[in-house]
Amino acid sequence: MKSKKRTTIYDIAEKLNLNPSSVSRALNNSSSVNDATKKLILKTAKELNYTRNTLASNLRKGHSKTIGVVVPRINQNFFSNVIAGIEDATYKQGYNLIICQSNELYDKEVQCVNTLINQHVDCIVISISVETIDHKHLQNIIDHGIQLIQFDRVADELETLKVTNDNEQSSFEAVSHMIKQGYKRVALLEGPQKLNIFRQRKNGYLRALEENGIPVIPALMIENAWTKELSANATRQLLSLPQPPDAIFASTSDFSALGVLEVATAMNVKVPEELGICGYSNEDFTEITSPSITTIDQFSFYMGKTVANLYFQEMENTDTMVVPKIISIKPKLITRSSTQKTI
């Protein structure tokens, strides 16, 4: 489609025999243009179907009023909720959102970041991929003078603004809850330990065991069980142990917990009587499985809003340096049937 030429302030100026600068000022409601003229300009602008060219405006003004977001996957409940939260907050401020997904690939993540830098976005919000171990691309964002906010999966080594979940504490509470319910051999399904969130969740698990005087049994801790399939395999393995666990904390996601549940059901292991299950994320479906699954709510939408508002707040300090700041949101344990050993 050939896009017709759009109306510019020059067109308006020409038609009214005025200078473009006056048109611009009128459009920005400056006080240095006569009210009558202003009205006339506004009317003509409407007639000619004028809309400001944000490209030109932003170029001149030196900013883009745009925030870039990089997440592993757009269509994952947690992330799409965070994005919805960010959108909700940024929209009100007249900001736009450019969304990219890394697909959990380091290379794509770097590309996304570069694109956003090129776009001269004012801020980049990122939750890193599993593959991401070095942070040159993140440092690059900072070097370009772009505000950087990390959320959820953050690079600890890099001192930036961060919005995180208190994974350690919530895992601690989840495992403590299971122990209080009477489960004695709680297994752990771990996520890739490259990601700090999974390390933290493991730490919470370990602390809960320790504080409750329960020995750590390495055989009950399965590495890299972070998809439904991997968790299902892990569960088969665990339940076939001479001394199988009587509870499994799927610290990686509710999908993992679902894998556990399915295998348990298939192997005729009764949940929650013989096996307690706890997931992570409070996906919609955890409420409707039978039994319903105990899980942890991360307040994802709220998290998105927090991220956006953090940016707007920091933006105010125009000339001071960025002070690294971490906002930690405390997730909430949602206890359901899958851990109701005692009735």
Added chain:
Amino acid sequence: MKSKKRTTIYDIAEKLNLNPSSVSRALNNSSSVNDATKKLILKTAKELNYTRNTLASNLRKGHSKTIGVVVPRINQNFFSNVIAGIEDATYKQGYNLIICQSNELYDKEVQCVNTLINQHVDCIVISISVETIDHKHLQNIIDHGIQLIQFDRVADELETLKVTNDNEQSSFEAVSHMIKQGYKRVALLEGPQKLNIFRQRKNGYLRALEENGIPVIPALMIENAWTKELSANATRQLLSLPQPPDAIFASTSDFSALGVLEVATAMNVKVPEELGICGYSNEDFTEITSPSITTIDQFSFYMGKTVANLYFQEMENTDTMVVPKIISIKPKLITRSSTQKTI
């Protein structure tokens, strides 16, 4: 945060005692720059941490290489999958995505569209809100010479590029399937008839009844049952009828179907023996309810890719007028336990 001044082609030109135009050409790999010079420029660009200012570039080039997307809700499975599909396709072409959500509100939808027009996006992709009945804002997009692609929930009256699901046919097949399973009184939970997709689904339902010689019973057709709660209420009402239905087609969503299932279970009505249930959308959870729910897959991710590719394809015809074109994707019936009356 004060953003430091970024490196421009002028900085590079100055440092190398060259003209900015040569730098620009070198950066664009033009053949009219000496290879040695080109190499030098590229090296210096890297040293100075240069990145092209896309704002300036796009202003000059007259396009933004950006596609705007407006959906009712970002964090709804169907839409987030479509967006992921669009992103997947546009990313490869070096395009960016600006995402907005209307929250099912007409006013917000209009605002979103206006913002995108201001941003001078090259194309706007939209799925309209429930509230949307007039289409001035969509016409406005066209008037600004911006390519418009509607998907899923489209305004029939407006002749634009469209990517839709064949809702009529898929509903027809779903209801036919239920009838073939032996269900005799199939009820329908309708969505707001303002939206064409829900009208089409109703038509498919009606056609299935007709072609199978089954009378239409108005009492079995419930209007506006398009949330889980509304569907639950509707189900209670239906099952309390003197002559209750023996199957319910929740044409609006799987969430509705879930509402039906929960009420049926609570009322001790056996699914699928006494009541067949079919949903719409193939949400993840339909697989794991007990019984699992028969539903319709809309190929949402693929739909997103199709939308994006439609744009790129149309873009080629630079000077011809846009010929309204509709791509209809045929959804797939996924039969599961909830409609297995016969074994």
Added chain:
DNA sequence: TAAATTAAAACAATCGATTGCTTTTTAATG
């Protein structure tokens, strides 16, 4: 009425990259 003040509009430079056109330099040809 002349001078001073203020309001309104015009002028011109700028943001950074691109591109048609011109000039300079280098290489090739007779």
Added chain:
DNA sequence: CATTAAAAAGCAATCGATTGTTTTAATTTA
């Protein structure tokens, strides 16, 4: 060695809006 062709680089306008500065017009004050 002169002439011509080709390659490489420079020049300058452009995209559209913004903004500091200057000019003009209108109003007020002495």
